[in-house]
Amino acid sequence: MSKLYLMSLGCNKNLVDSEIMLGRLSAYELCNDPSKADVLIVNTCGFIESAKKESINAILNLHEQRKKDSLLVVTGCLMQRYQEELMKELPEVDLFTGVADYERIDEMILKKTNLFSSSTYLQNENTKRVITGSNFHAFIKIAEGCNQKCSFCAIPSFKGKLKSREISTIVSEVKDLVQKGYKDFSFIAQDTSSYLFDKGQKDGLICLIEEIEKIEGIRAARILYLYPTSASEALIKRIIASKIFVNYFDMPLQHISDSMLKIMKRGAGQKKLKEMLTLMKNAPDSFLRTGFIVGHPGESDKDFEELCDFVQNFGFDRVSVFAYSKEEDTAAFDMEQVPFKVINARLKKIEKIIDNVLEKSFEKEVDKKRLVVCIGESSEGAFFIAGKDLRWDREIDGEILINESECGDLEMGQIYECKITQSLDKKLIAKALRKIDAN
Missing domain, CATH: 3.40.50.12160 (Methylthiotransferase, N-terminal domain)
Structure with a gap:
């Protein structure tokens, strides 16, 4: 072979x-x-x-x-x-x-032939796929391409306009994976909250949520990459009301200064963003992830300080930050650029703030009981079993180190109720209390 x-x-x-x-x-x-x-x-x-x-x-x-x-x-x-x-x-x-x-x-x-088809690729009912990295969790791509016009992003230039999969093909894929033992799903696209906008349907993601909820055997699901102008209050409330979709809110904001949001062509101002974020944050057991760009053309010292204050005080659970990257085929390419030294200095400052934000997010978990999926040997070696909070996405949100069990040997892919006993260097230490039945 x-x-x-x-x-x-x-x-x-x-x-x-x-x-x-x-x-x-x-x-x-x-x-x-x-x-x-x-x-x-x-x-x-x-x-x-x-x-x-x-x-x-x-x-x-x-x-x-x-x-x-x-x-x-x-x-x-x-x-x-x-x-x-x-x-x-x-x-x-x-x-x-x-x-x-x-x-x-x-x-x-x-x-032995090169291929460059011009059409957008979308999965269908007959697509064969081999899931890697987990026997419990799978990513489900619901659309390709993007209709947004962000000043810094070249994705639409080579991925094309938004093109959504039919709900029936997504449901079919998830059902097939559930039959194979997968119970945890993350739904992804360049802009998930615009799902089915290309077909004239403004509540497409809500409709998808309702169809996924009908599938028996799913223990948890989450939606990644919400976009500020396509994510509605109705969508957020529908996620909060769901018994399958956890209150995991991933919305890359890129900035919070009204001036920068306008320059970056994000389509929504600070007021709307804070209203949506507050709704998300107030949901039971909510988990907020976002991302920002530092040093985009037009970012003044005042804009940057406003961003730092916001990141420090709002109470996100996870924050990613990137230095602005000058990319061809973007509106920002020909704008006056912020000097590299300034960008690097700003990046170092905000990274320290984010470290403190993450530390607080981990510390607030101590003494809480969480549903945790066992995912294998931990990064700390054989003395711990690695776990993932059922709310979290796979890999990117952290690791729970289980060092005690009141319910015998732990099984990989199995869910346990765990008590968080300690927060240490952006990792949580936990004790497994009881096994959660499959259904």
């Missing part, structure tokens, strides 16, 4: 695409050693400069490691965005493809 090595870079939307390719390449034996693989695939990210560099370095490193007569294939966002340039500049690569032909990867490898 021929061996396959696949490297998936970037976001979890990319991961879903990689898992679809694995589904098409089931005739291959997966291996973790690139030097032994007959076919090597890199699914690239092309979002910002650092991601582009990571993708190029990964390609070149794999080329150095691969054996003679192996096939090196590069796919994904970076290839879609810089197709002509990369095909000229990367003679190390044997086959190139973009973001529209994941289900033709087997055909492409067989025929």
